[in-house]
Amino acid sequence: MRVTNMMMMKSMNYNLEKNLSNMNDMYTQMSTGKSFQAASEDPVNASKSVLYTSYLTEIEQYQANAADATSRLSVTESSIGNLQEVLEQSRELTVQAANETLSEDDRLVVLAEVEELQEQLFEISNATYAGDSVFGGYNVTEAPFEVNGDDLLTYNGSALCLTGPYPETMSDIDIISLYNIYETDQITSELSDQNMVYNVGDNSQVDVNIEGQELFGAGENSVFAVMEKLRMALEGDTSYKTINNETTPPTVIEQELDISSLIEELDDCLDDVRSTKAEVGARKSYVEMTSNRLSQDYYTYTALLSSNEDVDIAEVSMNLANAEAVYSASLASGAKIIMPSLVDFIR
């Protein structure tokens, strides 16, 4: 084949350009540490990288959520612990009061203590976490438990123990008329439906709250009602009134008040509280477990992302050195080819 100057020039330029662009690729890989800069360079792995990066962002957020869930559940757990203590003390006092040998003075001391415990109970029920009430369900801005103008205990504005107990001195007519006012605005169920749900993983969620009516109960067997009955009994009342709303119209029933039967009721309350506490504990350990799994996932996906897009520095530096060598060799040979022609030798 006949070789001409333009030919040599053109193929030298073509090859130089190829070598230079190859070297540039190596430089870019070396300086960014990534084996591809645009999706077109490696569409499949680029798509994986985008996916892994998204996963990692998600996992980071789940980890933050899990940490939040843990601290919220811890506050809930310790509040329930306080409640448990209050009930245990009340039970002790009840056992003491049920003892026949209790003197009048002793009874008054016990009464004062029970009233003090009632105060504590009320405080616990309105406990807060970072300014939000813990047991208020979706009502986080205001204290969920309040005593309203009619001297009724309300939870999120609805009467909590409308069916009783009422003091024996209160007239039936007053009780019924009070009932009529709040009939449509009372809490009758202990079921919870205002769950604060945190996402702590793909498809794993955790309820981070316990609602007031779930923990304290509603109606005449609620923690508040039992404590009130205990107070009445210590004041010397022998009976209390409740409303039977099964009949139409509702009727007032007078119930016998006996301190020793309250021990049993307190035990029931304690059982409920302990099981709720256990539930919160279980949720906490679930979150902890999920957290561990998230850390593992984070590690796994970071490793995957890295093996997917990070370059092997040793390999790239070898390739770069090789590309540089090839480029300078082609430059050197180019200079040798282009320079001399017959012109240089005809003097």
Next chain:
Amino acid sequence: MASTFGGISLCSVGLYNSQTNLYTANVNINNAGTTGYSRQIVNQDPGYTTTMSNGVVAVGINPDAVSIEQSRSAYLDQRYWNEQPALGEWETKTNMLSQMESILNELDDTGIIAGLDALNQSLETLTTEPQSIAAKTAVIQEVIALSDTLNSSSQQLYDLQTSVENDIVFTVDQINQKTAEIANLNDEILQLELSGGNASALEDQRNLLIDELSQLTDISVMETTIGTTSDGQSIIGYTIKSGNSLLVNEGTSHALETTESINADGIRNVSISWAENGQDYTPNSGSLKANLDLMNGDGTSGSYKGIPYFMNDLDEFASTLVTELNVIHEAGYGQENDTGISLFDPLSTSALNIQLSSELLEHPEQLALSSQPGEAGNTENLSALIECLNDTSTFGEGSFNDYINKLTTELGSDISYANNKLESATGLTMQIDLNRMSISGVSVDEEMSSIVLQQQIYDATAKMMQMWNEIIDTTITQLGG
């Protein structure tokens, strides 16, 4: 019997031949670097005839013993012109697709997916602190950021489409200009050669124009005899077709024109037709086809996935985002128990104009977290928004994230395909071009050796002239004396 001064005239022809060779070598060297220049070769006949009748040597001098012609291979030219359109097409496509890729880059942290992730993250944070106005403002900011990313991506694609549109108009102008020049050159070459001139410079120019034209659109070139020179050589003209239609027919060229239109949906279209009869012209290759594909290709019924395809996908994404999230958001309740408020402006559903609703822009606290009025801690609606963002059944391709990921992967694959095509087209045309240069290119070494040779011949011929001079001198002065 030989004529007395035959020797002198033989020497003058020799001197003339050497000079022609030297001139040609000089011209070749001068043009060693000229694009499109074909090496000129001196054809030389012995220039004398010998007749042996009566032992007489007759020397006839043929005036056309020396002629100059171009060194070209018509076969390689044809192959080059066949391969060039592919090079033009894939060069244009890789270039434009790469620009699209930099617009739709999801590998850095400024893309649409990064925006979705950030929005998701801000919503999750809000779940854990639904009261915080700062967390709500963060969500609003992420919605604005995501909308901005979509707006600017769509706008940039639109602008790119505009520049492609201009390229088409420009390319068609160039084609018209080149075909007109080629037709013109066909004429000039005919005239020049009829009058006995050497048209090789014009022929080079014509070939160069065809080289350039073949990048723009697919052409087939046919050589036709358009005349005969005085000494019986045929004059070659070029007839150029694209598809089945004539672009250049000897001295006439046929012009193309572009028609730009916008339909009711605001989708722009450019079509090309013949200026004379208005019939559609569809290029099969070349940069014109590449630009048309990018300009009009919406991926439907097997057409190319050009700019409209990606713009439509972004619009589809934006409108789904607006509808799906708005339905959920409008059903929820904000801090002041406002409901029915849109997250995105419900009237702006394209990627170009998607934006946060004006209510939320002014009142971030109206962000509807709650599924019920008056429940400050209720985040059920917020959870529904998060769920919707991650719902893998939103599109056939999966979630919002998956949709964009698939879109960019598709673009990436297209580019990588185009790059491969470009590489092979470059290699092939390069090889053909090298072969052409091997035949038509100037080798300085060759020309220099030719110069040295001709110089020697010239010297020798001059010496011969001197010798004849002496012989004649002897004849005249000695004999006459």
